[in-house]
Amino acid sequence: SQKWILTVTAQTPTNIAVIKYWGKRDETLILPVNDSISVTLDPTHLCTTTTVAVSPSFDSDRMWLNGKEISLSGGRYQNCLREIRGRAGDVEDKNKGVKIAKEDWQKLHLHIASYNNFPTAAGLASSAAGFACLVFALAKLMNVNEDQSKLSAIARQGSGSACRSLYGGFVKWIMGKDDKGSDSLAVQLADEKHWDDLVIVIAVVSSRQKETSSTTGMRDTVETSLLLQHRAKEVVPKRVLQMEEAIRNRDFTSFAQLTCADSNQFHAVCLDTSPPIFYMNDTSHRIISLVEKWNRSEGTPQVAYTFDAGPNAVMIARNRKTAGLLLQRLLFNFPPNSDADLNDFVIGDKSILQ
Ligand code: PMV
Numbered sequence: 001s002q003k004w005i006l007t008v009t010a011q012t013p014t015n016i017a018v019i020k021y022w023g024k025r026d027e028t029l030i031l032p033v034n035d036s037i038s039v040t041l042d043p044t045h046l047c048t049t050t051t052v053a054v055s056p057s058f059d060s061d062r063m064w065l066n067g068k069e070i071s072l073s074g075g076r077y078q079n080c081l082r083e084i085r086g087r088a089g090d091v092e093d094k095n096k097g098v099k100i101a102k103e104d105w106q107k108l109h110l111h112i113a114s115y116n117n118f119p120t121a122a123g124l125a126s127s128a129a130g131f132a133c134l135v136f137a138l139a140k141l142m143n144v145n146e147d148q149s150k151l152s153a154i155a156r157q158g159s160g161s162a163c164r165s166l167y168g169g170f171v172k173w174i175m176g177k178d179d180k181g182s183d184s185l186a187v188q189l190a191d192e193k194h195w196d197d198l199v200i201v202i203a204v205v206s207s208r209q210k211e212t213s214s215t216t217g218m219r220d221t222v223e224t225s226l227l228l229q230h231r232a233k234e235v236v237p238k239r240v241l242q243m244e245e246a247i248r249n250r251d252f253t254s255f256a257q258l259t260c261a262d263s264n265q266f267h268a269v270c271l272d273t274s275p276p277i278f279y280m281n282d283t284s285h286r287i288i289s290l291v292e293k294w295n296r297s298e299g300t301p302q303v304a305y306t307f308d309a310g311p312n313a314v315m316i317a318r319n320r321k322t323a324g325l326l327l328q329r330l331l332f333n334f335p336p337n338s339d340a341d342l343n344d345f346v347i348g349d350k351s352i353l354q
Contacts, residue, residue, distance in 0.1 A: 004098045005055040006091070008141040012133035013047040015040040015164045016200070016314050018259040018306060019236060019243050020266040021173060023222045027215075028075070029181040030160045033222070034236040036173045037189070037243050038164045039316070041200060048129040050114040052137045054100075058109035065114050065130075072112075079157040080135055081110075088142035105142055112137075131158030132165035152186035168192040170247050172240070195250050198316055199323035203330060203342045205283045205311040212277050214309050220273045227272040231265055252318045256301035259316065260292075263306040281311040283334070283342070290333055291315065302326075 021036035041047070061081065063072050072078070088105035092098065100108070114130060135155040139146065148166050156163035156173075164171040167188040176184030212220075221228050239258055246254035270277040280288075284307055295301040303326055304316045317323035334342045 003057070004093075004096050005053055005057075006093060006096070006098060006100075006141065007051055007053040008137050009049065009051040010133050010137035010140065011043055011047055011049045012129045012136060012165050013041045013043045013045075013168075014129040015161065015171065016306060017161065017164070017308070018255070018304075018316075019240055019262050020306075020308075021160055022266055022269060023218050023228055023232065024160070025222075026179070026181070027219070029184075030156050031181050031184050032160060032173065032175045033228070033232040035175050035240045036161075036164070036236075037240060037247075038161070038171050038173075039198075039200070040165060040168045040171060040192070042192070046116075046118050046129065046202075048114055048116050048133040050112065050130075050133040050137045052134070052141050053111045053113075054108050054141060055111075056108065058111055061110050061112075063112040063114065066116060076131075076158045080131065080154055081138070083154045083157065084135065084138045084142060084144060087139075087144045087146060089145055091141075091143045110138075127159035128161040128165050131155045131162035134158065135162075136166065149185045149187060153181065153184060156181070156184060156186075169194060172244070189244060190247055195247065197250075197319045199320055201315045201317060201323055201326055201330075203287065203313040203315070203334075205281065205287075205313060205342060212279075212309070217270065217273070217277050217309060220275070220277070221269055224274040225269055225272040228269050231269055235265065236262075252304075253300050256295070256304035256316070256318075259304040259306050260288075260301075264288075267307065279309050279311065280307055284311045284313060286333070287313045287315075287330075290329065294329065 015038040017036050017038040019035070019037040021032050021034070023033040025031050025033050061072050063070055072081070085105050088102050090102050091100040112134065114134065116129070132155045135151055135158065139151055152163040152166040155166060163186040164173050166186055169191040170189040171186050172189050173186050174184065176182070178184070239262060242254060243258050245251070246258060267280055270279060288305060291303050291305050295303065302318055302322045306314050308314070315326060317326050330342065
């Protein structure tokens with residue numbers, strides 16, 4: 001019978017880089033110019049849920065994102081689908097009386113439905129969670145027998161930062177040396193339990209879509225910024241080692257200094273690009289000043305900040321008490337309905353709000 005359908009559903013949180021990836025040495029394979037390190041958020045917030053389905057009654061590959069059909073014809077989707085199909089195994093579902101031989105996957109079509117539990121328009125990283133979830137769900141459906149790191153190298157070809165969302169906790173994307181990208185993959189540095197005092201607070205400064213996509217921005221930076229050359233060769237290699245040590249020792253002072261310095265250098269590299277790229281706005285700058293003043297007045301850092309390709313602030317508080325104080329200070333400095341009020345807060349530990 002041709003009536004069967006097999007499905008797999010997976011859920012993947014997004015990740016926030018504390019040592020940034022910015023700049024590709026190969027645009028098609030998505031190979032970066034430096035290593036990067038991130039923290040994966042807990043799945044309560046900012047995560048993607050994806051269901052993948054296969055049935056002989058489907059006559060083409062199709063995908064829906066938040067209920068709206070999107071095209072799968074782009075190279076990034078095609079690369080991920082091809083890589084996974086090429087590694088598919090035999091699948092048998094005795095209850096449904098279904099048997100799929102590995103070569104059948106080349107002919108069978110897929111339907112994919114993906115939802116973000118946060119507004120996609122909020123300008124918060126969504127491609128990282130999206131491609132990681134897609135690759136993970138497809139690998140399960142097609143019985144792909146590869147470890148997480150190999151899967152991360154496939155997710156990387158969808159969106160660079162996606163490779164880091166295949167693991168929880170602290171994750172390093174090793175840039176690799178190979179031209180083909182086989183060694184450009186993610187490894188877990190520490191699991192989610194290793195440093196669970198940390199609380200992540202995201203202040204949604206603007207819900208507008210970013211003006212310069214990371215793809216265009218990185219291309220311009222690689223072509224024009226001398227500061228990027230210096231950063232990739234001289235700064236990041238040392239910083240990655242220091243960050244790994246700070247994470248290993250749960251040393252918040254070093255962790256915060258490195259995180260803030262790396263965010264600031266990433267935005268300096270954007271400014272050093274021709275034409276210059278401005279991702280942060282006045283509110284972002286005011287948040288940086290507020291956190292810097294607070295950290296200075298305490299003598300030791302209480303909160304780290306980092307900004308991706310947009311104005312939203314991701315802040316990491318050393319513990320729950322500090323996160324509570326941070327929220328008070330943000331609300332005091334950015335009162336609702338004032339000129340520069342913050343649209344929304346996302347907190348990595350939902351009990352903080354209660
Ligand atoms: O993976 P992309 O193309 O969305 O690029 C992500 C770039 C940053 O978020 C700015 C930095 C990073 O390492 O995630």
